[in-house]
Amino acid sequence: MPEKIDVKRPLSVGEVSTRSGVAISTLHFYEREQLIESWRTAGNQRRYTRDVLRRIAVIRVAQRAGVPLGEIRDALSALPNGRTPNQRDWARLSTSWRDGLNDRIEALTKLRDGLDDCIGCGCLSVQQCPLRNTGDHLSSRGQGAVLL
């Protein structure tokens, strides 16, 4: 059994960068922002456990879904012990993040279809255009476009 230690060997920042596809400067940044953690060697270099890769994966997925880093941090830090999400944790996180994702998909789809419709209807008159009162907060805020 010559390689047993390999899977427990800590990772350097360069290794994490290579394997995660995230720039070193970004890893430093994530650490400052408390999204990931490391300890230091005697020579002050960062070392990471392997699950940092999973955390980073979660972070990037959430980011692509439009979740701001602050929320991601909060969600991750809400995990007991600040541990890396396990299956159950991941299920909770991803379902909560999925709603926002759905909103964005819906907005995009509405936009696309609205544009399509408007090709035919030539509308976008203040009152009738399907693109007009789609915004939830738009229409709830300041009466939106319709009144007066």
Added chain:
Amino acid sequence: MPEKIDVKRPLSVGEVSTRSGVAISTLHFYEREQLIESWRTAGNQRRYTRDVLRRIAVIRVAQRAGVPLGEIRDALSALPNGRTPNQRDWARLSTSWRDGLNDRIEALTKLRDGLDDCIGCGCLSVQQCPLRNTGDHLSSRGQGAVLL
């Protein structure tokens, strides 16, 4: 016919703000960024045609969908100067936008479906998770997660 002029009456910045739900400072900003246009009264105050409301609606919808302002500007600038966009203009805008929109929708949908799958699978392990290497630029950049 006492009200005929009403619908052609230009809008002040305050009116546009109220009716669109967008702050005046933001309208100024959008104008600096060439997303909207106005002309000035003798006293240097902004006046808008009503179709600015339509433009703003499009801008906000696109923004909610995650389209950056620069892209929105580019798309909108395809509309001829000042004149109220007609059916043909919107057709051009729409078709020029649709590919990008479709890409974006597809990416987000993939992500969402990936999330759905992964909720059950509890994966996100470095090598196997379907969410890992889905990022177009993620995987094209620095080999992503898989190698070494």
Added chain:
DNA sequence: TCTTGACCTCAATAATTGTTGAGGTTTTAT
């Protein structure tokens, strides 16, 4: 040993998307 590559910190810069404030002008209503 010595050089090279990897790493460190800290500060500055950058793009995006606005908001705030100071100081002054115009319009509107009484």
Added chain:
DNA sequence: ATAAAACCTCAACAATTATTGAGGTCAAGA
């Protein structure tokens, strides 16, 4: 005519999400 409300410009600040650079240290191989 005057006071209040609305408007103007320009500069500075702000949050987010990083990247770049200067100046220096550490580790590993020739």
